[in-house]
Amino acid sequence: MDVAIAGGFERFYEVLRRLTPRSELSLTAASTLRRLERSGPHRLCELHVPEGVSQPAMTQLVTRLEKEGLASRGSDPDDGRAVVVTITEAGREAVAKRREGRTRALSALLEQLPAEDHAAIVAALPALERLGELITEQSI
Template identity: 45%
Template sequence: MADVGEDQETAIAVELRRLLPRLYRRVRYYGGDELTPSELSALCRLEDDGPLRTGRLAELEDVTPATISRLITRLEGQSLVSRRRDPADARATQVAITTAGQRLIDDQRARRTAVLVAELRRLPAEDRRALAEALPVLDRLADSPAAPSGTVVLRDLVD
């Protein structure tokens, strides 16, 4: 297959930028969401990275400390995260996902997966094969170091 030219790269980028949010919104709508995208992102970050200091979580989520503090307070109010002393520094606290938070993520993923499975089953086998073949490329694209920090759209679709 011939290499893709600059015009085609731009066309692909435009289509990905247009299609991925539409698919994400569809999955969110039919998959049911109890959390905002920011809340879900922070909760998934805590699941992936373990307990974190609030400053580090803000940095990883690419938000201000004040924003992450309000977000943590909302999640804590729903018993989805808990604060605890940092074992490395008793003056500092860490935020950790709770069992209820983990259960919510697991349930949400199962609902989103069910929505995607139902949609995939509506496609012809040839389209499903094409999507399966594209997954490794999308995965590399999502993990590219050029991706802006805090990007969660692809991760939410896959998780």
């Protein structure tokens, strides 16, 4: 049963990736911006683990996001040596645009499903949200 569940998630992940509009943002850049949007500013050193990249790679990514105006860096008010990364309004707009494109594509697919399947997906969303929270908390 666990293999079937994992396979189902893999297939759904593939579908979501294909539904995501192509843009200049890499998957890691988009995920980092979503994390900053959802959870607020983060220390630079805290971002690399949940995103699954090295600290130097995250530093490079944040530098690029900053150059593109999608994120900004500042000093941590509690520790001036630490760098805090914040999403900018342009970053929020980039995340929203990406989400809107995926929403349109996903909506078109959902309309093709029988009502029972559509209802089952909607009913599963709270559990999937809780699963996502567990993954975030555990930094998997």
